[in-house]
Amino acid sequence: MEEIVVHGGQRLTGNVHIEGAKNAVLPILAASLLASSGQTHLSNVPVLSDVFTMNNVLKFLNTKIDFDEINKTIDIDASRQLSSEAPFQYVSKMRASIVVMGPLLARLGHAKVAMPGGCAIGSRPIDLHLKGLSALGAEIERHDGYVEATASRLHGAAIYLDFPSVGATQNIMMAATLADGVTTMENVAREPEIVDLANYLNQMGAKVTGAGTETIRIKGVKAMHGCDHGIVQDRIEAGTFMVAAAVTQGNVLVEDAIAEHNKPLISKMREMGVTVTEEPAGIRVIGPEHLKPTSVKTLPHPGFPTDMQPQMTILQLCAQGTSLLTETVFENRFMHLDELRRMNADFKVEGRSVIMYGPTDFNGAQVTATDLRAAAALVIAGLVSRGYTEITNLKYLDRGYFNFHGKLAKLGAEIKRVDIPDGTVYALNPDFAHEAVE
């Protein structure tokens, strides 16, 4: 069993490098299915387990994929005859696989994709995806755990999303690229990853305007081709290191982080007394001796991102006084808090809000990650804890962070990742090493 062990109490200092965004590369890989000619070359690709999973989905659909993990590039040839079925074995591994539906339907007139289940953070239905695809002329059928969409030709439509869902915006936008006529999508998601996808689609020959605003307009084209594209920087990875720097009273330059993409986080951190400055090379974060409490509410972009919520609670728990956090995007994203209680955190959950009583005198403990951002939050809590924190269930962390412990170690954290044979009973000795116990 692998775990991360942190010995808390170090200030983080230095520079940290940020990868390309997981939430941009996954839909972009799916969009590559739209290229009926030419080669695609993606750069700044993060080396994450989710990327391997999406590559496997694309391989199953009969594309040719070469992932160069050293240079962080992927070459894709989707010009061959593709299959239109994404089975349960892949979709169950990663919900984001559902975004192959729009491209497959547009390119082949048919897509059969296993219905994604919920996950630890919520039930996560796909009704908005399907409503949009059906407005474009697709027949939707659900049977045997699959959702099947069929259309001899898709046509443009006016679509209003009841909620600015990121995945629904992506799926419908990709399907509309090859539809006859013009599609207008209103109340769409405005995340930077939507803009990155639209830029990529346009390089492939699509005609998409308005990405990043509430309305996207897509003029259908006859065919699309491969192209070169660099993935946008990961604002959530950047934000995670910004919080880690702030909470440890550190001084860290988060290289190439884009301040425009992290405005709500920067604004809250400044309110709490953190010094955040934009420099030519990135964003510098200097943590204060005492953090001020604050209230945060998660919202679709440009509101405070739900993917920064668990990390933000660590900053709030360290503040001198009572803080509030309200999670409006997912119904069940507080599971990390129960683990944090074992580390001495004091809080009360009331419906979709949590009231946190700081400052917390965090104690190291053995804790388990329940999802991706929960894993990052627990590691950050370990950085400010007395003694040792051991975090297990690292498969979640690996979905979205490349070499997280290595990057923190380079910033001065006492942290390591170890593989302990199952069934071993051990104790941590003063040198931070595991010693088997009789």
Ligand SMILES: CC(=O)N[C@H]1[C@@H](OP(=O)(O)OP(=O)(O)OC[C@H]2O[C@@H](n3ccc(=O)[nH]c3=O)[C@H](O)[C@@H]2O)O[C@H](CO)[C@@H](O)[C@@H]1O
């Ligand atoms: C791979 C990826 O990019 N994942 C991100 C994406 O997920 P994802 O695309 O799944 O998130 P959505 O924006 O679709 O979901 C937001 C909310 O809308 C609800 N909903 C969504 C679709 C639908 O058809 N019906 C419906 O009710 C969901 O259950 C959820 O409560 O955006 C989320 C919100 O910023 C982020 O936390 C995820 O990291």
Ligand SMILES: C=C(OP(=O)(O)O)C(=O)O
């Ligand atoms: C919730 C997340 O991802 P996904 O939508 O892939 O589960 C996340 O990145 O925090």
